[in-house]
Amino acid sequence: MQTHLADFIRHTPDGNEAHAILRQCVHCGLCTATCPTYQILGDELDGPRGRIYLIKQMLEGAPVTRSTQLHLDRCLTCRNCETTCPSGVQYGRLAHIGRKLVEQKVPRRWRSRLVRRLLASFLPNATLFTPAMRLVQHLRPLLPKRLRVKVPLRQHPRAWPTARHRIRMLMLTGCVQPGMMPNINVATARVLDALGIEPVVADDAGCCGAIRLHLGYHAQTLDDARRNIDAWWPHIEQGAAAVVINASGCGATIKEYGHLLRDDPAYAHKAAHVASLAQDLAELLPRYEAELACRIRRRDVHTVAYHPPCTLQHGQKITGRVERLLQALGLEVRVPSDAHLCCGSAGTYSVLQPALSYTLRNQKLERLSALEPQMIVSANVGCIAHLQSGTSTPVAHWIELVDRLLSD
Numbered sequence: 001m002q003t004h005l006a007d008f009i010r011h012t013p014d015g016n017e018a019h020a021i022l023r024q025c026v027h028c029g030l031c032t033a034t035c036p037t038y039q040i041l042g043d044e045l046d047g048p049r050g051r052i053y054l055i056k057q058m059l060e061g062a063p064v065t066r067s068t069q070l071h072l073d074r075c076l077t078c079r080n081c082e083t084t085c086p087s088g089v090q091y092g093r094l095a096h097i098g099r100k101l102v103e104q105k106v107p108r109r110w111r112s113r114l115v116r117r118l119l120a121s122f123l124p125n126a127t128l129f130t131p132a133m134r135l136v137q138h139l140r141p142l143l144p145k146r147l148r149v150k151v152p153l154r155q156h157p158r159a160w161p162t163a164r165h166r167i168r169m170l171m172l173t174g175c176v177q178p179g180m181m182p183n184i185n186v187a188t189a190r191v192l193d194a195l196g197i198e199p200v201v202a203d204d205a206g207c208c209g210a211i212r213l214h215l216g217y218h219a220q221t222l223d224d225a226r227r228n229i230d231a232w233w234p235h236i237e238q239g240a241a242a243v244v245i246n247a248s249g250c251g252a253t254i255k256e257y258g259h260l261l262r263d264d265p266a267y268a269h270k271a272a273h274v275a276s277l278a279q280d281l282a283e284l285l286p287r288y289e290a291e292l293a294c295r296i297r298r299r300d301v302h303t304v305a306y307h308p309p310c311t312l313q314h315g316q317k318i319t320g321r322v323e324r325l326l327q328a329l330g331l332e333v334r335v336p337s338d339a340h341l342c343c344g345s346a347g348t349y350s351v352l353q354p355a356l357s358y359t360l361r362n363q364k365l366e367r368l369s370a371l372e373p374q375m376i377v378s379a380n381v382g383c384i385a386h387l388q389s390g391t392s393t394p395v396a397h398w399i400e401l402v403d404r405l406l407s408d
Contacts, residue, residue: 001025001052006061013263014097018059021094024087025052031081031091036342036360037074045071048081048091055098064105072099074356076349077214078310078342083317092315093259096213103216119348120215123176124207124224130179149389157186161193170232170243170277171199172250175207177381183396184381187403188246188281194295194406195288200240204231208250209260214347222264225257229270242279246399248380249347251280252315281399282312282321282379289328296329297408301401303332305373307364307387309380310342322379322398329405336367345386357386365390377401 003022009015031048032038038047045054045067054068072095079092108116122128136143137154169192173185189199209224232243245251258272285292306323313319323333344350344360365387368376376391377398378384388395 001027001056003056003059005059008061009059009101014100015059018055018094018097021090022052022056022059024089025049026087028086030086031084031089034080034084034340036076036078036080036344037356040356040359041074043071046074051075051098052089052091052094055094055101058098058101058105064102066106069102069106069108072102074353076310076342076344076346078346079314080310080340080342083314083340096218099216100218115352116215119351120212120217120220123348124209124211126175126178126206129176133176133179150385152180152385152388155181155183157183158190160186160189161199163193163198165193165196165198167196168198168200168235168238168240170205170235170240171201172205172208172228172243172245172247172254173201174247174250174381175211177247180385181381181397183400184246187397187400188244190403191285191292191399191406192244195291199244200235202228202231202235208253210249210253211347213253222260225254225260225271226264226267228254229257229267229274232274233270236273236277240277242284243274243277244279244281244284246281246379246397247382248280248282248309248312248316248318249382251278252311254278255316280312280316280318280379282318282325285399285402286321286325289325292325292402292406293328293330296405298405299330301331301374301404303334303372303374304398304401305334305336305368305371305376306339306398307336307343307368307376307378307383308339309378309383310346312379313340322377326377326398326401329402331401334371334373336364336371338364338367343383343386345380345382347382350386358390361386361390369393375401 001022003019005015005019029049035047044050058064077092077095081091136151140148140151177184192199205228207224209221213221255275255278258275261267261271326333342360343364344357350357376393376395384395
């Protein structure tokens with residue numbers, strides 16, 4: 001796609017990257033076939049091809065309007081279009097550049113600014129979020145149903161393993177996950193411990209930056225990345241073998257640290273190294289398939305439906321590994337026909353775009369429920385909470401199921 005960048009963006013890092021990405025697009029439109037918002041709304045500007053044109057126009061100096069802002073806001077950033085694109089267009093990176101420009105050129109109404117600021121300040125702060133979630137969970141029975149279904153039941157996880165092992169791996173516990181679903185982190189630590197891996201949690205590590213990145217707070221995103229790198233670096237120097245991640249949304253972001261901090265001379269090298277060490281559980285545990293299979297202690301779950309998060313299959317390009325591992329552990333794994341489509345969670349999307357989000361959730365649950373599973377499993381806390389809000393079928397992280405199978 002031929003592009004003539006305006007003076008304000010020409011020869012800047014964002015301009016150079018956007019120009020390279022736009023040159024790859026041949027305007028074929030194959031991406032629209034797998035875009036969730038285009039399928040619902042049927043508007044060219046609510047599909048990847050239309051949004052690419054909107055971003056191109058901005059970069060060329062055309063006026064930026066609230067309509068431009070709306071169409072970019074409606075994007076889930078699921079990156080399904082990247083998987084579909086035969087030309088390898090990196091739409092996700094282009095969308096971040098486009099959203100950054102929109103934030104600079106189109107002032108938001110005060111209510112929108114307030115909501116987005118609250119989300120960007122509150123959710124990534126576990127010190128604030130966890131006690132607030134505990135309070136809401138305590139009051140859950142008193143909430144109206146439309147709110148009650150959004151609040152997960154309080155979990156009472158098992159004790160964190162304390163054994164020391166020769167192999168040590170850093171483990172990201174996340175920001176909302178410890179408050180909403182602490183079982184995920186404990187199950188991860190327990191399974192790693194059973195495999196002779198010591199999970200190490202760095203005290204100062206926190207939110208990966210994904211929430212602020214998608215809300216357009218770019219500078220704060222880089223601060224999140226730098227804080228985590230600083231927290232992890234001493235452990236990496238002491239031989240930590242990997243950064244293990246059990247939330248695929250976090251994994252997709254941490255693997256971008258090298259790109260996000262590429263122009264920071266103090267952090268570029270460290271960021272690239274951290275990104276190279278980042279491993280989703282779906283990458284790590286299949287290497288231990290035989291050992292896990294030998295350790296199975298119970299089989300009270302036999303049939304599961306698997307929802308692969310977009311951040312795993314489209315963001316990290318990891319497909320098929322969770323299904324194969326669970327099958328090797330003796331489970332019947334059923335995958336819906338629309339497995340490539342987003343469930344509508346997408347970080348804060350369910351708060352900012354509730355109508356589209358819950359339409360996608362209901363469509364996804366209809367496909368998953370038709371598989372008649374005992375349990376639905378996924379690989380990202382946001383997807384799990386979003387799906388559970390619309391069904392009575394248990395929804396959990398697949399690592400929780402593995403821990404359950406290994407437990408006496």
